[in-house]
Amino acid sequence: MGLVTVLQLQLQPSLSFSLDFGGRFSCSSTSNSTLLRVSVKCSALSTPLSLGQIAMNCTEAVKGEKGNEVESTNILEFIDQCTNTMQLKQIHAHMLRTSRFCDPYTASKLLTAYAISSCSCLIYAKNVFNQIPQPNLYCWNTLIRGYASSSDPTQSFLIFLHMLHSCSEFPNKFTFPFLFKAASRLKVLHLGSVLHGMVIKASLSSDLFILNSLINFYGSSGAPDLAHRVFTNMPGKDVVSWNAMINAFALGGLPDKALLLFQEMEMKDVKPNVITMVSVLSACAKKIDLEFGRWICSYIENNGFTEHLILNNAMLDMYVKCGCINDAKDLFNKMSEKDIVSWTTMLDGHAKLGNYDEAHCIFDAMPHKWTAAWNALISAYEQNGKPRVALSLFHEMQLSKDAKPDEVTLICALCASAQLGAIDFGHWIHVYIKKHDINLNCHLATSLLDMYAKCGNLNKAMEVFHAVERKDVYVWSAMIGALAMYGQGKAALDLFSSMLEAYIKPNAVTFTNILCACNHAGLVNEGEQLFEQMEPLYGIVPQIQHYVCVVDIFGRAGLLEKAASFIEKMPIPPTAAVWGALLGACSRHGNVELAELAYQNLLELEPCNHGAFVLLSNIYAKAGDWEKVSNLRKLMRDSDVKKEPWCSSIDVNGIVHEFLVGDNSHPFSQKIYSKLDEISEKFKPIGYKPDMSNLLQLSEEDNLMEQSLNVHSEKLAIAFGLISTASSQPIRIVKNIRICGDCHAFAKLVSQLYDRDILLRDRYRFHHFRGGKCSCLDYW
Structure with a gap:
């Protein structure tokens, strides 16, 4: 011993x-x-x-x-x-x-x-x-209260049910507020409504404490209309009541009503407190109303509010979200006390505006590098199209002794991995989650599933999906979206049916994904029927992304007139995305007249949309109208339209290699071009002829190097994959635009002649090339 x-x-x-x-x-x-x-x-x-x-x-x-x-x-x-x-x-x-x-x-x-x-x-x-032996009502209430604030608020209701069965006393005015708090954290509207009924039956519906809790519950559960009904019918209101209602409007996406209610509160001579001002500032931030927000800041200063850290942080957040970083900076410099929220708000504000040097300066000046600060910086880079920097920061964070990655960090890193197609890094994060026994909750599972799907491993995505014990609507939606990307429309529809059988109510994201699945698989009737059922059967009002999906479903199937008619009957104004979907369909099917209509409408909404020029130019070229092609090119030059840098990336042994059109900057460029020459020689005996129409895209006009089909970025990536990976490994490529027809044919032949699986993800979907065929069945 x-x-x-x-x-x-x-x-x-x-x-x-x-x-x-x-x-x-x-x-x-x-x-x-x-x-x-x-x-x-x-x-x-x-x-x-x-x-x-x-x-x-x-x-x-x-x-x-x-x-x-x-x-x-x-x-x-x-x-x-x-x-x-x-x-x-x-x-x-x-x-x-x-x-x-x-x-x-x-x-x-x-x-x-x-x-x-x-x-x-x-x-x-x-x-x-x-x-x-015989716990009194106070003991029951105490235990319910404890669990209401815990990580498992469901226990509050189990204890409450036990209390109803075992306690001789009936729940009192102290019991229900704790239950409403637990229901708020669970966001189960029906559960709170049942409790509301019990309050009425117990003749407690005039108790101010209960009613304030009820307003908070309805507000946090996404039912501001019900919260307002309770607020309106209250026999008496205190400042907590007004605060709860203002916050309910702010949380419910109704910032205008929140601000109007604050003005009404002023007229009724109800003195606001710090909580009031925080809620009002939150509403200003959500409305992006800088003018009113500045007035609120002046009001706070003129009405004798003492300096308060929470209030200062709310003002900082309002300035940042309204895009006024200078005002935020002035306030931040004046603050006598700063906490993690203050520092990360400023860091996040600079990063989201693209002021990365400023963001790093704030990060370096922090007295302590909290995990939340790392998360803010990593998230900003990931969400602003800089996934490579985000992953580099994640690696740097791991070497730091000050902070440890949490769920938010891992989600950001997984999203960055998905953007890059960096499956090795994403898989490492999966191993990290298992090694550290991190709970695979719905948020983390959704990101992990999405990463595997976007990195070309649908089987692993499905494994993650089945490993989640309690799947929420986002986990189901993500898996449906993954199947959609791979063109597995029937499987996506089957999964949607299983979701309904599991009593999971679909949301707007679910319908976007299932409509995309119908689109990529050519399931026109099924997609049209699902769209028509959205509002009457599921209570989901179609949003613009759903209209875009339906236009694409009709257009991709060649039903161009039906797509145009559908746009005319839309109850909301068509956006650039709607006209872009129609223009893309016209490009595939060669309808010049409708293409010109879509082009004009698209350019009115987005005058600098270079994609519109490219698509219409291709349509004119295929129709042999070279004069219009020339005019479009001149118009693009005169308009100074900036083209998106188009590139392809490939993950090899955990390192992401990126290629541009005609790229010769890679250390292995000589070997890559030699491999392309070898491929060309192998193609000759089988009669391969490049699709010359792709040379007419405006993206190829800058220099002679870009005028050759043989140097498209995905071809360079494929060649690099052939020389740098084992023959048993699939070649995984991510391209930031839609793959062109010639590269699609090229990849099919390479997969056949070299007996290699090629998984290529473009902006819209996955193409799995194997044995000379593609998973899209050329329906793309």
């Missing part, structure tokens, strides 16, 4: 406490020839209130066992002084020894400390509760 140091405190002949340095605490008694021993395991030794003090205080309170009663007030004072669970367990042991645990008030005090104090331990609190 190893050396064990034991601290022995002999308090009375019949009562002793002992604690070894393994954290085991014992209390024993030998009174009246009986032995009572209570052992508890604790985790900390160093506490503000020492073990000796606790023990000595308990001794003084005992005063001997035969005739002197323990003063219950002393026990209550000891409980209040405890700063960790070990001390509470010492008190608990003493209460058991002296039978004080049988006193309902003292037992409830101990339960309160375990359930809702700074040193709470809900598992132990529940065990303590179960040992109370």
